[in-house]
Amino acid sequence: MKKNKHLDVLENEAIHIFREAEEQSDNPVMLYSIGKDSSVLLHLALKAFYPALPPFPMLHVDTTWKFKGMIAFRDAKAKECGVELVVHVNQEGVDQNIGPITHGSEVHTDIMKTQGLKQALDKYGYDLAFGGARRDEEKSRAKERVFSFRDKKHGWDPKNQRPEPWSLYNTRKNKGESVRVFPMSNWTELNVWEYIEREKIDIVPLYLAKERPVVEREGMLLMVDDERLDIQDNETVEVKKVRFRTLGCYPLTGAVESDATDVESILSEIRTSKTSERSGRAIDKDSNASMEKKKREGYF
Amino acid sequence: MQDILRFITCGSVDDGKSTLIGRMLYDRKMIFDDQVAELEVSSKKFGTTGENIDFALLVDGLAAEREQGITIDVAYRYFNTEKRKFIVADTPGHIQYTRNMATAASTADLAVILVDARQGILSQTKRHSYVVSMLGVKNVIIAINKMDLVDYSKDAFSKICEDYAKFSNALNFSTIEVVPVSALNGDNICSASSHMSWYKGESLLGYLETAEISTGEQKKQAFRMPVQMVSRPNLDFRGFAGTISSGDVAVGQNIVALPSGKASKIKSIVTYKNELQSASSGQAVTLTLEDEIDISRGDLISCEEDQCSIADLFRTKILWMSEQKMIAGRQYLFKSAVSEQVCTLEKPKYLIDIENLQHIAADNLNLNDIGVCELHLNHKCAYERYENNRNLGSFILIDRHTNQTVGMGMIEHSMRRSLNVQEQYISITRNQRSEQKSQTPCVVWMTGLSGAGKSTIADTLEQRLFGDDYHTIILDGDNVRHGLNKDLGFTEQDRAENIRRISEVSKLMMDAGLIVIVSFISPFRSERELAKDIIGQDSFIEVYIDTPLELAEERDVKGLYKKARAGEIPNFTGIGSPYENPENPDVRIQTATCNPDTAAGIILKYMRENKFTVR
Structure with missing residues (x-):
């Protein structure tokens, strides 16, 4: 307990936020993206409401391009913890055959992820969505409040955020507004891994190094997760010992070569790392201040 | 570490x-x-x-x-x-x-x-x-x-x-x-x-x-935990979840719930798959008690000795955070770690001049002003002085209509008035007085533009009620301003005070068993809500006398619109100051299409249907 005092501080803060938000929402949901942050978020939700189960479902917006290993983990985890799982796919996008390889990361992410999320929130009428985003992930996130309001069209107005002094959160919504709540705002990537180690939280095995078939494309190592990757003549599939620092759509997520086969060695790898976890993500590099732009348009 | x-x-x-x-x-x-x-x-x-x-x-x-x-x-x-x-x-x-x-x-x-x-x-x-x-x-x-x-x-x-x-x-x-x-x-x-x-x-x-x-200051203090939520996963478990604000708690410790003052003992301290023997400041836990006492969100669990104080009137320091200036007398939502409820602020005692830290007089607070104000709550709540406990001494203020956070404040101390002025017990109750008159006292609150026809309709309504042997009284805006409220002008602040006084008078008259007809422009939603809160929702009938501005201006019985247009009356409702329509009035009278008698008939019908009158 004493050893990781800062983790206790972060955990207590997250539990407080979960309880405060849930009490003041009519129809909350928890965004679940299957990644390590979602795993921690789910663990914190279980703690916050224990001995009851979290009084909300978890929502996964499936772009149909996730790693197979993620989907298997998701289904097993939902079954084990007993929290209802809602999966939403943007059917219009599927009908138009939208994909990251044919349409590029920007179009794919917008239609399958951003539009898909908006559809799901509107369809089920969720007025509050918990998310695992952290302020250390990216520059515009660093500016976002714990309770972040979205207008009718789910857009974010960064210049007009509510002041949030102490731990007093104004949770009142105007008509048509919805709220994103980020209990892990003050966590860093390192904190997440320290917490996973301390609490022995299950994570998708893709985070751990293993021999996997990969191909190098535009400076990123992509894993050949299924035949849709469409290997070109000038590309060669190699088997390398790799792992992923973040997980998303497999053609947009770069692997890193690594020997870290357990959480402990991941921790020592991160402590000496020279690149940020998002460096493996195509989505952040689309344009300058790209994340802020996406969020103004309704990205989570 | x-x-x-x-x-x-x-x-x-x-x-x-x-x-x-x-x-x-x-x-x-x-x-x-x-x-x-x-x-x-x-x-x-x-x-x-x-x-x-x-x-x-x-x-x-x-x-x-x-x-x-x-x-x-x-x-x-x-x-x-x-x-x-x-x-x-x-x-x-x-x-x-x-x-x-x-x-x-x-x-x-x-x-x-x-x-x-x-x-x-x-x-x-x-x-x-x-x-x-x-x-x-x-x-x-x-x-x-x-x-x-x-x-x-x-x-x-x-x-x-x-x-x-x-x-x-x-x-x-x-x-x-x-x-x-x-x-x-x-x-x-x-x-x-x-x-x-x-x-x-x-x-x-x-x-x-x-x-x-x-952080040492908060550790030495007595145990306090605001209840965030009540956990009832099944019939056998009833726990109170929250984050400990100060002090330590242990199984077997005597506690009281505030503001009710009901006492019990800690039975268990529950965390995820693990029960603790004790917990301390900063920890998020769930407590169960030995006795079934009534506790809900917004209550505070305190150790029995060295109990937390409760009050409803405070001296506070406020940083105003909205472009809309603070209006004394208007209601705002008060949110602290413990409580979320309606409050009103008095005119600031003073502002702080940042250059030299001198106190300066002011009527209200503008964006980024820091001032000292008295704050009244509708209900008592547990608190600590900010200098002793940041957690229980801090609050935010929320605008009830825009839902924006408009201020942040710190409790300096509670005011004595809330302790010394106690309500005197009176033997004859409002019910007994109204039974004697065989009627249900209520307030018919007519709002609308100047010249909308409020006073005429009020007069007709009273004649009809009087004719049916009801005991009534009319409070008319103009008349009240000649007497009780003659010290008040037409600034937003004075309008708020005007409404507060008239609401309190209406309430006294209801206590006397009367049906009160109020005819008041009352242009702001927040002020009408203040009236409703003081009078009580169940006794309050909001009647919107809906007359288009052009029509009222055309009638201009008192010649006021003409003067306002000439710039002789500043803040005149509809010209220099807005009128905020009621969103859901109980009764809406469109005077463009009905005469005062029909209007009174519509109101009487509403009163009958909602059991205010029987005849």
């Missing part, structure tokens, strides 16, 4: 706050390679430092910030050294963003206040110092920046030290360290500078690594 130090950087615009943080992260290699590469690209595009890297771009992440080269909102950054972990909030220097700066300061353990060596102490330096001190931050580091631009002069440094010492005497800091730095060149940021051998103190980072984190 590593602890976390939360600190902010603040000070005037262009003192180099963002650059300082950027430099610190860069020098300590706490920025990843891909971020440095991106920074180099951005510096070329947006940079304000010529060929050099613009470190401010590391933290100014919003598009508008990069374009304008300023900081708008707080950026949080996280880093650690061998000694401890840090959460740093980089706050904006512009006066219009003081609310964002105060948000960050409210959770800080320490503040780094920057001063431009060429400029010396500016009014924003003073403002930020005051806000930091007011919010209870005890340790500050004054970083005198841009020393390179004054040739690393010891005299320039000493002069600023003296000036700051004079000003800060009146503030409540326990330690003040002063460091001469150049954020741009990295002097005295992470290590000693070779340019200033005359300086013998620590580097900025050196001070940050060793500063004391003052």
Whole structure:
């Protein structure tokens, strides 16, 4: 307990936020993206409401391009913890055959992820969505409040955020507004891994190094997760010992070569790392201040 | 064991706050390679430092910030050294963003206040110092920046030290360290500078690594926990979840629930798959009790000895955070760690003049004003003085219509009035008085533009009720202003007081058993809601006399519109001041299409259907 005092501080803060938000929402949901942050978020939700189960479902917006290993983990985890799982796919996008390889990361992410999320929130009428985003992930996130309001069209107005002094959160919504709540705002990537180690939280095995078939494309190592990757003549599939620092759509997520086969060695790898976890993500590099732009348009 | 130090950087615009943080992260290699590469690209595009890297771009992440080269909102950054972990909030220097700066300061353990060596102490330096001190931050580091631009002069440094010492005497800091730095060149940021051998103190980072984190105050205190939610997963379990505000709690300890004062004993302290024997300040837990006592969200569990105080009238210090000025007498939502309820604020006792810390008289609070006000709650709630407990002594104020957070405040102390003025017991009740008259007392509240026809309809309605042997009274806006309220004008504040008095009088008359007909322009929704709250929702009938402005102006029975159009009556409703339509009135009368008799008939029908009258 004493050893990781800062983790206790972060955990207590997250539990407080979960309880405060849930009490003041009519129809909350928890965004679940299957990644390590979602795993921690789910663990914190279980703690916050224990001995009851979290009084909300978890929502996964499936772009149909996730790693197979993620989907298997998701289904097993939902079954084990007993929290209802809602999966939403943007059917219009599927009908138009939208994909990251044919349409590029920007179009794919917008239609399958951003539009898909908006559809799901509107369809089920969720007025509050918990998310695992952290302020250390990216520059515009660093500016976002714990309770972040979205207008009718789910857009974010960064210049007009509510002041949030102490731990007093104004949770009142105007008509048509919805709220994103980020209990892990003050966590860093390192904190997440320290917490996973301390609490022995299950994570998708893709985070751990293993021999996997990969191909190098535009400076990123992509894993050949299924035949849709469409290997070109000038590309060669190699088997390398790799792992992923973040997980998303497999053609947009770069692997890193690594020997870290357990959480402990991941921790020592991160402590000496020279690149940020998002460096493996195509989505952040689309344009300058790209994340802020996406969020103004309704990205989570 | 590593602890976390939360600190902010603040000070005037262009003192180099963002650059300082950027430099610190860069020098300590706490920025990843891909971020440095991106920074180099951005510096070329947006940079304000010529060929050099613009470190401010590391933290100014919003598009508008990069374009304008300023900081708008707080950026949080996280880093650690061998000694401890840090959460740093980089706050904006512009006066219009003081609310964002105060948000960050409210959770800080320490503040780094920057001063431009060429400029010396500016009014924003003073403002930020005051806000930091007011919010209870005890340790500050004054970083005198841009020393390179004054040739690393010891005299320039000493002069600023003296000036700051004079000003800060009146503030409540326990330690003040002063460091001469150049954020741009990295002097005295992470290590000693070779340019200033005359300086013998620590580097900025050196001070940050060793500063004391003052959380001790809350540990020594008695046990308090606001109840966030009641956990009832099944019939056998009833737990009260919350985060402990202060003190320790143990199984078997005697407690009381406040404000009810009901006592019990701690049966168990539940956390995830684990029961604890004791828990302390800062922990989020779920408590179960030996007895079935009524506790809900908004209550406080306190140790039995050294109980938490409760009150409903406080002296508070408020930082106003909205472009809409504070209106004394208007209702706002009060949210503290314990309670969320309606409150009203009195006219400020005084504002604080940041330049010289003098008190100045004022009628209201404008954006970024700091003032001392009395605050009334509708119901008593548990509290602590802010200086003793940040958690239970702080609150925010929310506008009931826009839902915006408009103010943040601190409880200085409760006021005696709430303890000494107790309600006198009276034997004959309102029910008995109304039974004697065989009627249900209520208030028919008519709102609408001047000249809408309120008084005429009120008069007709009263004649009809009187004819049916009901006991009634009319309170007419104009008449009341000749007598009871003749000291009030037409500012927003006076209008609020006007409504408060008329509502209290209506309530007294209801207690007397009467049916009260109020005919009052009452143009603001918040004031009508105040009336409804005072009178009681069940006894309040809101009647909207809906007359288009053009029609009322055309009638102009009293010739007031003409005068208002000529500019002779400022704040005249519909001309110089808005009328806010009721969104869901109980009765709506459109006078364009009906005469006073029909109108009275519609109201009587509503009263009959809702069992206010029987005849």
